[in-house]
Amino acid sequence: MAPLLLLLLLAASVVTADEDAFIGVNIGTALSDMPNPTQVVALLKAQQIRHVRLYDADRAMLLALANTGIQVTVSVPNEELLGVGQSNATAANWVARNVVAHVPATNITAIAVGSEVLTTLPNAAPVLVSAMKFIHSALVASNLDDQIKVSTPHSSSFILDSFPPSQAFFNRSWDNVMVPMLKFLQSSGSYFMLNSYPYYDYMQSNGVIPLDYALFRPLPPNKEAVDANTLLHYTNVFDAVVDAAYFAMAYLNFTNVPIVVTESGWPSKGDKNEPDATLDNANTYNSNLIRHVLNNTGTPKHPGIAVSTYIYELYNEDMRPGSLSEKNWGLFDANGVPIYILHLTDSGMVLANDTTNQTYCVARDGADEKMLQAALDWACGPGKVDCSPLLQGQPCYEPDTVNAHATYAFNTYYHQMGMASGTCYFNGVASVTTSDPSHGSCKFHGSGGNGTFINGTSLAPSSNSTASGCSSNFHVGSAAITLIIGVLLWSAAFL
Numbered sequence: 001m002a003p004l005l006l007l008l009l010l011a012a013s014v015v016t017a018d019e020d021a022f023i024g025v026n027i028g029t030a031l032s033d034m035p036n037p038t039q040v041v042a043l044l045k046a047q048q049i050r051h052v053r054l055y056d057a058d059r060a061m062l063l064a065l066a067n068t069g070i071q072v073t074v075s076v077p078n079e080e081l082l083g084v085g086q087s088n089a090t091a092a093n094w095v096a097r098n099v100v101a102h103v104p105a106t107n108i109t110a111i112a113v114g115s116e117v118l119t120t121l122p123n124a125a126p127v128l129v130s131a132m133k134f135i136h137s138a139l140v141a142s143n144l145d146d147q148i149k150v151s152t153p154h155s156s157s158f159i160l161d162s163f164p165p166s167q168a169f170f171n172r173s174w175d176n177v178m179v180p181m182l183k184f185l186q187s188s189g190s191y192f193m194l195n196s197y198p199y200y201d202y203m204q205s206n207g208v209i210p211l212d213y214a215l216f217r218p219l220p221p222n223k224e225a226v227d228a229n230t231l232l233h234y235t236n237v238f239d240a241v242v243d244a245a246y247f248a249m250a251y252l253n254f255t256n257v258p259i260v261v262t263e264s265g266w267p268s269k270g271d272k273n274e275p276d277a278t279l280d281n282a283n284t285y286n287s288n289l290i291r292h293v294l295n296n297t298g299t300p301k302h303p304g305i306a307v308s309t310y311i312y313e314l315y316n317e318d319m320r321p322g323s324l325s326e327k328n329w330g331l332f333d334a335n336g337v338p339i340y341i342l343h344l345t346d347s348g349m350v351l352a353n354d355t356t357n358q359t360y361c362v363a364r365d366g367a368d369e370k371m372l373q374a375a376l377d378w379a380c381g382p383g384k385v386d387c388s389p390l391l392q393g394q395p396c397y398e399p400d401t402v403n404a405h406a407t408y409a410f411n412t413y414y415h416q417m418g419m420a421s422g423t424c425y426f427n428g429v430a431s432v433t434t435s436d437p438s439h440g441s442c443k444f445h446g447s448g449g450n451g452t453f454i455n456g457t458s459l460a461p462s463s464n465s466t467a468s469g470c471s472s473n474f475h476v477g478s479a480a481i482t483l484i485i486g487v488l489l490w491s492a493a494f495l
């Protein structure tokens with residue numbers, strides 16, 4: 001009887017999902033050549049990033065984000081926390097200046113009050129919950145409390161004994177803060193903000209945590225972590241930490257506060273003693289994380305429950321103090337050039353993996369003209385390329401050479417196929433280049449006009465297209481080319 005009762009109680013009170021998970025990005029600003037707000041917003045738009053978190057409430061940044069539809073989490077910096085937490089009037093003033101002045105043009109959807117306060121600024125802990133409540137009352141007074149949620153990001157190091165997740169609890173020294181805080185989050189319909197860095201968990205585990213487990217790579221079944229109390233299987237550190245946070249809340253009897261991960265990521269470069277801060281690992285972690293989140297996979301404890309996540313972070317911050325890895329968490333450099341190209345085929349629209357270093361497919365110099373012609377005919381026929389710009393009087397007619405026309409057709413095909421590997425081959429007469437072959441009014445696919453930003457949408461592989469779809473299409477293509485060339489050679493022999 002007891003287990004059934006427990007099940008019923010759980011069923012009645014667990015976290016419920018009514019929304020799809022999203023991926024957002026944190027915007028740190030410790031760059032020696034910080035792009036201006038207009039440039040930042042241009043990058044966000046080009047990359048289809050719809051959710052951002054700021055570490056403050058910078059006026060110029062909030063103005064630039066106006067009327068973009070981008071949803072913004074603003075922050076009360078730790079330096080302002082004591083003031084806001086000690087005075088209702090200061091809090092109301094903060095909200096008036098940094099929030100009310102910007103909505104609804106700027107879509108502010110959350111306020112992060114302080115950052116990792118209980119682990120980094122314990123002397124402000126006594127005012128943390130009042131700061132959150134004061135901010136919330138000011139939102140209520142402006143009738144904004146429905147659309148703007150108030151919370152505070154916690155470091156995952158605040159969760160003790162986090163494996164197995166079912167035994168996790170928050171550092172008990174802070175129960176007197178956590179209980180009223182969770183009550184507040186629950187009653188105001190807000191969520192628990194968690195910063196989770198499997199990179200550090202892995203680094204600090206001295207080999208106990210396998211790298212693959214931190215990077216969401218498949219593990220052999222005998223290496224999967226199993227929580228002996230719940231028998232839940234964990235295939236990655238990220239899920240285990242999120243579940244540890246759910247269990248730590250449940251330990252304090254809060255079972256219906258959802259979690260948003262406000263920071264997670266992996267550094268792409270590090271000092272000698274940080275050998276796993278590499279481009280490959282950063283790419284693997286963030287690509288897998290994004291796929292995992294957008295799939296609404298949830299966690300073993302709450303399958304299918306959205307765990308929206310903000311990647312740490314948009315830019316590499318060269319001015320951050322500390323180890324080399326500290327400066328290398330970004331997805332982009334200050335010029336908006338990606339540090340690495342995320343592998344995101346099939347995961348939807350955010351952060352298209354093909355960003356800058358735009359590539360084009362061109363006819364090889366010195367390629368056999370008959371083979372080029374055959375490939376051109378194939379591209380404009382079975383390859384479904386719209387070759388009308390190559391007709392006389394159209395923008396890409398001149399120069400009227402097989403090489404120039406084939407280049408246009410190859411490049412269009414290559415971009416139609418999402419620049420998938422193998423789609424710029426054409427029996428060896430095509431090759432990939434980074435220089436834009438556009439000339440005059442003949443604009444090539446993929447040409448952004450600027451070279452820095454490109455249209456994320458057109459290049460994001462649609463969620464329906466699969467890699468196998470692309471390559472089987474191509475195989476048909478190369479067979480057809482072989483056939484055409486065979487026919488050409490055969491007719492040539494009889495001339």
Ligand SMILES: *[C@@H]1O[C@H](CO)[C@@H](O)[C@H](O)[C@H]1NC(C)=O
Pocket residue numbers: 069071104105107109
């Ligand atoms: C702001 O974001 C919320 C949440 O998605 C959405 O419901 C609302 O329509 C947005 N408001 C504006 C003004 O874009």
Ligand SMILES: *[C@@H]1O[C@H](CO)[C@@H](O)[C@H](O)[C@H]1NC(C)=O
Pocket residue numbers: 088092134137138141
């Ligand atoms: C704080 O100020 C708001 C108005 O901004 C008011 O509604 C609320 O009652 C005040 N709360 C406290 C605890 O003084």
Ligand SMILES: *[C@@H]1O[C@H](CO)[C@@H](O)[C@H](O)[C@H]1NC(C)=O
Pocket residue numbers: 118122160171172173174
């Ligand atoms: C728990 O928090 C207290 C107070 O900040 C701190 O002194 C202690 O080291 C923490 N315990 C652990 C295991 O982190």
Ligand SMILES: *[C@@H]1O[C@H](CO)[C@@H](O)[C@H](O)[C@H]1NC(C)=O
Pocket residue numbers: 251252253
């Ligand atoms: C949680 O609820 C149980 C059962 O009602 C109770 O025994 C326990 O003291 C509660 N724990 C906290 C931290 O309130």
Ligand SMILES: *[C@@H]1O[C@H](CO)[C@@H](O)[C@H](O)[C@H]1NC(C)=O
Pocket residue numbers: 291292295296297
């Ligand atoms: C996506 O979610 C489904 C269940 O909803 C799961 O079976 C699948 O493994 C998930 N894929 C990824 C890449 O997480």
Ligand SMILES: *[C@@H]1O[C@H](CO)[C@@H](O)[C@H](O)[C@H]1NC(C)=O
Pocket residue numbers: 337338339340341357
């Ligand atoms: C872009 O191209 C430059 C120069 O060819 C190269 O150094 C850089 O690594 C490339 N970046 C990416 C993200 O591929």
Ligand SMILES: *[C@@H]1O[C@H](CO)[C@@H](O)[C@H](O)[C@H]1NC(C)=O
Pocket residue numbers: 341342343344345353354419420421
């Ligand atoms: C984009 O991602 C797909 C799938 O991982 C990969 O095959 C392709 O090469 C990537 N594109 C670039 C330009 O890196």
Ligand SMILES: *[C@@H]1O[C@H](CO)[C@@H](O)[C@H](O)[C@H]1NC(C)=O
Pocket residue numbers: 039449450452
């Ligand atoms: C190219 O980028 C620069 C800086 O990012 C911007 O000022 C300029 O307007 C852009 N030009 C075009 C044609 O988009």
Ligand SMILES: *[C@@H]1O[C@H](CO)[C@@H](O)[C@H](O)[C@H]1NC(C)=O
Pocket residue numbers: 455456457458
């Ligand atoms: C660029 O993206 C927009 C949507 O953001 C889309 O409507 C437009 O067609 C795209 N342009 C190209 C050249 O693909």
Ligand SMILES: *[C@@H]1O[C@H](CO)[C@@H](O)[C@H](O)[C@H]1NC(C)=O
Pocket residue numbers: 462463464
């Ligand atoms: C993807 O497939 C679904 C269902 O088959 C369809 O409704 C949708 O239009 C497709 N989207 C694209 C971009 O092809």
